Amino acid sequence: MTTLPNIVILTGAGISAESGIATFRGPGGLWEGHRVEDVCTPEALARDPELVHRFYDLRRAALADVEPNAAHRALAKLDAAWPGELLIVTQNVDDLHERAGARRLVHMHGELVSALCAACGARARHAGALPPGSACAACGAAALRPDIVFFGEMPYRMERIEAALAAADLFVSIGTSGAVYPAAGFVQLAAHYGAHTLELNLDPSAGSAAFDESRLGPAGVLVPEWVAGLLQELQ
Ligand code: APR
Numbered sequence: 001m002t003t004l005p006n007i008v009i010l011t012g013a014g015i016s017a018e019s020g021i022a023t024f025r026g027p028g029g030l031w032e033g034h035r036v037e038d039v040c041t042p043e044a045l046a047r048d049p050e051l052v053h054r055f056y057d058l059r060r061a062a063l064a065d066v067e068p069n070a071a072h073r074a075l076a077k078l079d080a081a082w083p084g085e086l087l088i089v090t091q092n093v094d095d096l097h098e099r100a101g102a103r104r105l106v107h108m109h110g111e112l113v114s115a116l117c118a119a120c121g122a123r124a125r126h127a128g129a130l131p132p133g134s135a136c137a138a139c140g141a142a143a144l145r146p147d148i149v150f151f152g153e154m155p156y157r158m159e160r161i162e163a164a165l166a167a168a169d170l171f172v173s174i175g176t177s178g179a180v181y182p183a184a185g186f187v188q189l190a191a192h193y194g195a196h197t198l199e200l201n202l203d204p205s206a207g208s209a210a211f212d213e214s215r216l217g218p219a220g221v222l223v224p225e226w227v228a229g230l231l232q233e234l235q
Pocket residue numbers: 011012013014015017018023024025026029091092109174175176177178179180200201202203204205217218219220
């Protein structure tokens with residue numbers, strides 16, 4: 001009985017691009033029109049809470065106009081069918097993986113559909129606008145902020161992610177530029193522990209040379225093809 005490979009999948013903005021959500025560093029990317037320093041740092045939040053809260057209110061509202069694409073659906077199908085260990089680690093803050101049906105999923109950079117209390121640390125589902133000074137249901141403080149990991153803050157679930165990488169036999173990176181750590185270093189960590197590493201991306205990324213294999217193309221084509229091949233092995 002061959003043991004089934006443990007799989008860790010990292011996703012970035014590129015997997016949501018075909019759903020119409022702009023990536024960060026492409027032409028017309030989200031950061032254009034906004035300097036990162038103006039909307040995604042603790043200093044920006046302290047300096048101009050209205051601007052920061054409004055930036056994420058707009059992105060949260062835009063979720064109503066987008067749908068998961070074939071790549072999200074293929075990963076959800078793999079998650080449901082794979083009898084071995086599997087974890088999807090997303091850098092994305094949209095909810096498209098969940099809406100496609102993914103369950104074994106962690107958001108390392110936070111989520112638009114969640115609010116974080118800066119006073120007590122409670123996180124709670126949140127829909128609609130989140131004006132500065134909104135009250136926390138857990139502690140009552142008027143301290144709710146977007147539940148987004150800002151530059152310079154610690155990503156979420158790193159212990160679980162590092163444990164999964166240490167046990168991975170297969171690490172697949174989908175739609176990320178490899179520009180931001182710690183996610184950009186996951187391929188080296190997985191390879192150090194003996195995983196086979198595969199990149200599925202539209203363009204070569206900053207980390208492409210670190211992968212055993214890179215396939216270039218749109219996620220909506222490459223991911224369903226890759227999942228179909230893997231599930232074929234289960235037959
Ligand atoms: N299919 C596959 N890959 C795509 C597609 C597509 N249709 N469209 C774009 N890509 C690729 C691009 O080639 C690029 O390598 O997706 C990647 C997007 O890179 P970024 O815009 O840098 O997004 P990401 O890698 O997720 O950024 C990482 O940086 O700004 C922070 O916190 C933010 O989580 C984000 C992190």
